[in-house]
Amino acid sequence: MVRSRAGQAWRQSMRWAAVVALGLSTALVGAGPASAAEADITGGTLTWGFKQSFRTYVSGGNGNPPIAASNGATINADGTFTFPSTGGTHDSATGAASAEYGGTVVFSYPSHMFTITLANPTIAISGGTAALKADVDLVTTAAEPVSVRQATIATLASGGNPGGTGTVSGSNLAATLTAAGASAFNGFYAVGDALDPVSFTFTSGGGSGPARPAVAVTPSGGLDPSGATITVEGSGFDPAANGGAGVYVAFGPRVDEHWTNAGVLQVTKWVSATNEPTEARDRLNADGTFRTTLPISAVYTDRTGRRVDCTAVQCYVITFAARGSADRSQDTFTPVTFAGTGTGAGDAEQRITATVKGGPLTLGVAGSAVALPAVTNGQVASGALHDATVADLRGTDAGWSLVGQVSDFTSSTGGVVAADNLGWVPSAVAVDDPLAGDPGTVVPGAVAAPGAGLGAARALCTSAAGASGGTFTCGAQLNLGVPVSAAAGDYAATLTLTLS
Incomplete structure (x- = not known):
């Protein structure tokens, strides 16, 4: 006889955890003239491999998939990860910085009873020292879960504070696990362990850094509702942001989380530094400018089958970071109107809202x-x-x-x-x-x-x-x-x- 008992956890005396640490093995480099003002960080990327031996171990497990990246983080060809900038600040006089990056990486090994989630790393530089902060969650059936938010999990041998404005970078930089990091992960790694190197860039305002993105649309009003071709000119975009992925230039209404809800848009064109111009692509120049065209009409059916009428709802030329990135520094919304907007006598719309709570x-x-x-x-x-x-x-x-x-x-x-x-x-x-x-x-x-x-x-x-x-x-x-x-x-x- 075989008896089946659902939902019972294994009781093996095993606790799995992992920690990432970023470190600096070379000095940080700051580009641009000095300035005494604290400036917002407007772009950049962080590339890091967690720990190669750990990636190899998890990749051989039964996770589905064993390693996954989301929310703007991507997996590179060599197995490392790239996280896009989400903001932060940099003091050009003292070099102090809090460079924030977005994205999530999940390591899953069900047969070894753990899932580890690492998200939103931050490079913190102050007083000649540097550190890595991150959100880390460990879920395991063998022990109590662990959850930390923006904990300092590694020290970085920074080589000083990077001053000046413009772009600050660190390349192939080493790291050391802190006592707080080791404690958060129950000693899976020892204090002082060396982990994979990290490379990062961030750009602050002023100096040689890029200007804020801006878009001009010609014509932007009185368009023929049956169809028109508009010219879109952009400036202040960062060709290196998000690993050089570029931006999408699109037309449609503004919706929540527009970067993942592209199905509501009428037309989208991908603009990046490496593209050759086609009907669906165009080039982003090295100085952050582009010029492209979009064919649009006032009424269309989106990819969800919903009818969109831009004479009844406001529609925009929208730019946002490509490939689902969480980086919102490339977002712009430029309104476009059609002839006869607001004077139609045929249709009326009502907005219906509902709340989906989710279940177990x-x-x-x-x-x-x-x-x-x-x-x-x-x-x-x-x-x-x-x-x-x-x-x-x-x-x-x-x-x-x-x-x-x-x-x-x-x-x-x-x-x-x-x-x-x-x-x-x-x-x-x-x-x-x-x-x-x-x-x-x-x-x-x-x-x-x-x-x-x-x-x-x-x-x-x-x-x-x-x-x-x-x-x-x-x-x-x-x-x-x-x-x-x-x-x-x-x-x-x-x-x-x-x-x-």
Whole structure:
């Protein structure tokens, strides 16, 4: 008999954690003339690899995916990460700086019972010293969770304070883990450990730094509602921001989180320093200027199927950092109007609002016991695992994994059949959404043969981040190989399913 117990956490004496530290092995470089004023940081990037050995270890695990970047952070070809500038301040007289960067990196290893999230790193420079701050969250089924916000997790050998205005950079800079960082991660790394180097830039106002982005549209008013081509000229943009990804130049209404809700826009053109001009692309000059055109009309159907009427709602030429970046320093909104705006007699619109609160991630199992048929020694007893139902109602598409592990089979007379003798053939399907939402995707785990089976945790089914919302049914054919040496008797084991 096999009994299934849903939701029980493993009790191994193991605690997983990781820490990132940024450090400086060369001096910081400041470009531009000196100034006594504190200025806002208007752009820049931070590139850092966390710790190469840790990335290699996590990449070999069963996370889905093992390493993911979001909210503007990107994964580079060599496995390091780039975070875009989100602001901060720099005092050109003293060199003191708080350079803030956005983005999130998640390390996931379900079979080793941990997920580590690192977000929003900050380079802090003051009084001849430098440090790295960050938000770090550790979620584990083996111990209590850890959560810190903008904690100083590494010291940086800065080589002094970078003065002047314009662009400040640090290249291939080394770091040392602090006591606070080691404590936050329960000693997974020791105080003083060296971690991967970091390179960063930030640009402050004045001096040789770029001006604030500005856009001029010609013509910007009285356009023919049936269609017109407008000329868009930009200045003050940063060609190096966000790893040189450039900006999108678009037309449509202004909506919340416009950088991720591009489906409402009528037309979008990508402008970057490396582009050759086409209908969909144009070039961003080295001095931060560009000139391009957009074909627009007053009424169109957006990519969600919604009718947009720019004579009834205000529409804009909108610029924003490319590739979903969290950097808002490249945002501009220039209004455009059409002839007859506000005088139409046909349509009326009402704005409908609703609040979606989100729900839980839950696991249900159709039964608590599976009776396999009696077999003789050397044969395989097969049966069906009761279906497990996973419902991801969180609305975050954060991904999930359902894994199983079985204990040894024992009999009342002292017989033992090793846990690895139980194998399975997983299956998984998504349940149709009656409200016509986009269905999530689910992948069955790998087949495990008797003899190399469930003595270790194995995935029954998984759903990757970005497509995990919905309801899913996961099952398996169970195959118990009975050794020729097993003593006769009735055997039982406990199979534990864990959702994370």
